[in-house]
Amino acid sequence: MDTNGVAVPPRPTDWQPEEIQEMTKFSAFTSHPGEEILELYCLNRLEEEEAAGIEEHVLLCESCQQRIADLDGFLKAARQATRDLRSEEKYSEPSLSWAWIRRPAWAAAGALALLTIALAPSLRTGSGELQTVELSAYRGAAEEAGGGVATARQPLRLEIDLSGLASENCCTLELVDANGKVVLRTTAAPESGRAAIEASKGLAQGQYWLRVKDSGGQDLRELSLSVN
Amino acid sequence: MSALSQPEKAEPLPDEPAPLEAEAKQWTPLVERIQAGDDAAMSELYVLFSRGIRFYLCRQLQSQEVDDKVHDTYVAVIQAIKRGDLRDPERLMGFVRTIVRRQVAGYIGHAIQARREQVDVEAGNWVSDGKSNPEQTAIDQQNAEIMRSVLDSVSKKDREILTRFYLQEQTQERICDEMDLTETQFRLLKSRAKARFGELGKRRVVRSGLSALFLRKKGPDGH
Numbered sequence: 001m002d003t004n005g006v007a008v009p010p011r012p013t014d015w016q017p018e019e020i021q022e023m024t025k026f027s028a029f030t031s032h033p034g035e036e037i038l039e040l041y042c043l044n045r046l047e048e049e050e051a052a053g054i055e056e057h058v059l060l061c062e063s064c065q066q067r068i069a070d071l072d073g074f075l076k077a078a079r080q081a082t083r084d085l086r087s088e089e090k091y092s093e094p095s096l097s098w099a100w101i102r103r104p105a106w107a108a109a110g111a112l113a114l115l116t117i118a119l120a121p122s123l124r125t126g127s128g129e130l131q132t133v134e135l136s137a138y139r140g141a142a143e144e145a146g147g148g149v150a151t152a153r154q155p156l157r158l159e160i161d162l163s164g165l166a167s168e169n170c171c172t173l174e175l176v177d178a179n180g181k182v183v184l185r186t187t188a189a190p191e192s193g194r195a196a197i198e199a200s201k202g203l204a205q206g207q208y209w210l211r212v213k214d215s216g217g218q219d220l221r222e223l224s225l226s227v228n
Numbered sequence: 229m230s231a232l233s234q235p236e237k238a239e240p241l242p243d244e245p246a247p248l249e250a251e252a253k254q255w256t257p258l259v260e261r262i263q264a265g266d267d268a269a270m271s272e273l274y275v276l277f278s279r280g281i282r283f284y285l286c287r288q289l290q291s292q293e294v295d296d297k298v299h300d301t302y303v304a305v306i307q308a309i310k311r312g313d314l315r316d317p318e319r320l321m322g323f324v325r326t327i328v329r330r331q332v333a334g335y336i337g338h339a340i341q342a343r344r345e346q347v348d349v350e351a352g353n354w355v356s357d358g359k360s361n362p363e364q365t366a367i368d369q370q371n372a373e374i375m376r377s378v379l380d381s382v383s384k385k386d387r388e389i390l391t392r393f394y395l396q397e398q399t400q401e402r403i404c405d406e407m408d409l410t411e412t413q414f415r416l417l418k419s420r421a422k423a424r425f426g427e428l429g430k431r432r433v434v435r436s437g438l439s440a441l442f443l444r445k446k447g448p449d450g451h
Contacts, residue, residue, distance in 0.1 A: 035419070039418075043397070052322065052325065056321040056322055058284070059281070059321055059324060060280055065280070068283075068287070072287070074425055077368070077371035077425065078375055078394040078395075079395055080371075080372035081372050081375035082379065082390060082395040083395055084376065085376070085379055085387065085391065086391065172376075172380060187381075213377075215377055215428065216374070216377070216428050217376075217377055
C-alpha cells in the first residue's frame with residue numbers, strides 16, 4: 001500500500017499476535033452505553049473487558065465520542081471545583097449573614113458601624129478585633145476615588161451593596177487577590193439589598209477585588225479592597 | 229433544598245441509533261480485500277475508523293495535533309492485517325482498538341524517554357510541563373467556576389456526596405452505604421448536577437459571547 005512516505009512506527013517487540021487475539025475477544029456494544037457506565041469509563045473505574053467494549057463502540061460512534069468529550073469536561077470541572085471547595089473549607093469558614101439587616105436594632109447598629117468607619121477610618125479596631133469595611137468603589141473610574149481599606153491579618157467583615165441586581169440570577173461573592181486567585185467565596189441573595197462576607201483570620205497585605213457574579217458565573221460588579 | 233428530595237426522570241440516552249450497521253457489518257470481506265491489496269478497501273477502512281482513532285489519540289495523548297499519529301496508526305493496522313495478525317476478521321473493531329492502544333503506549337513511552345534524555349543532557353532546559361494551552365486553561369477555569377455555582381446551589385450533604393465520588397473517588401456503593409442513600413437517589417443527584425452544569429454552561433456561552441471558544445473546543449471532529 002501507499003504510505004505516502006510516512007514512517008511506520010516500529011512494531012513493539014512484545015507485541016505477539018496471540019496476545020492481540022486474546023485482547024480482542026470482547027464484543028462491542030450493540031447499542032449506546034448508558035450514562036452511568038460511560039461515566040465510570042471516563043473515571044477509569046471499569047474492568048478491562050467493559051472498557052474494551054466501550055472503546056470498540058466509540059471507535060465507530062460519533063455521538064458517544066461527543067458524550068465522552070462532554071463527560072470529560074464535566075468531570076474535570078467537578079474535580080477542580082470540589083477540590084477548591086475543600087481547600088477553602090479548610091482554610092476558613094466564610095459566613096454570610098442577612099438576619100442583622102432585618103432586625104431594626106441590628107440594622108441601626110450596623111449603620112452606625114458603617115458611619116463610624118466611613119467618617120473615621122483611622123479608628124479601625126486593634127489587632128484581633130473584627131473590622132468592618134463597606135465596599136463601594138467600583139473598578140474603573142470610581143476606583144481612583146478610593147476603595148475599601150482594611151488592616152492585614154485582622155478579622156474582617158466586608159459589606160456590599162447589592163441594590164439594583166435582579167434576584168433571579170444573584171449572586172456569588174468572590175474575593176480574589178491581585179493574581180486573580182479566589183480567597184473567599186460565598187453565595188448571597190439580593191432581597192435586602194446588602195450582603196456581607198467575613199474572613200475570620202483576616203487577609204494578607206495586598207490588593208483584592210470582590211466580585212459579584214450571577215448564577216451563570218458572569219461578573220456583575222467588581223469592588224476594590226486594599227489591605228495594608 | 230436537597231436535590232435528593234425531588235426525584236426526577238433519569239437523563240434519556242441519545243435518540244439516534246447506535247451504529248448497528250457497523251456492528252452488523254461483515255468484516256471478513258473487507259479484511260480479505262485489504263489482504264489482497266485492494267486500495268478501495270483500505271480507503272474504506274480509513275473512512276470507517278480514522279475519526280474514532282483520532283478521538284482516542286486526542287483523548288489519551290491530551291493533544292489535538294495527532295494527524296501524523298492517526299496516519300501511523302492506520303498504516304500499522306493495514307500492515308498487521310496484511311501480515312495475517314488478525315485471525316478472526318469479525319473481530320476487526322477489537323483488533324483496531326488494540327493496535328491504537330499499543331500505539332498510544334508507544335508514544336507515551338517515547339515521550340517519557342525523550343523527556344528524561346533532555347533533562348539528563350541539557351539540565352535546566354525547558355521541558356513540557358504537560359499543562360493545557362492558555363485557551364484550554366481558560367475553558368477549564370470557566371467550567372470549574374460553573375461547577376462551583378452548581379455546588380453552591382445544592383445542600384451541604386449533596387456537596388459531600390459529589391465530593392466523595394468525583395474528588396475522593398469513593399465508590400457508589402460505599403457512598404450510598406455511609407450516607408444512607410438509595411442507588412436511585414445517588415444517580416439522580418449526579419444527573420441533576422450534570423444537567424445544571426450543562427444549562428449554566430450554555431447560558432454563559434450565550435451571555436459572554438464565548439461561542440468561538442466552545443466551537444473550537446468541540447470542532448467538526450467532535451472534540
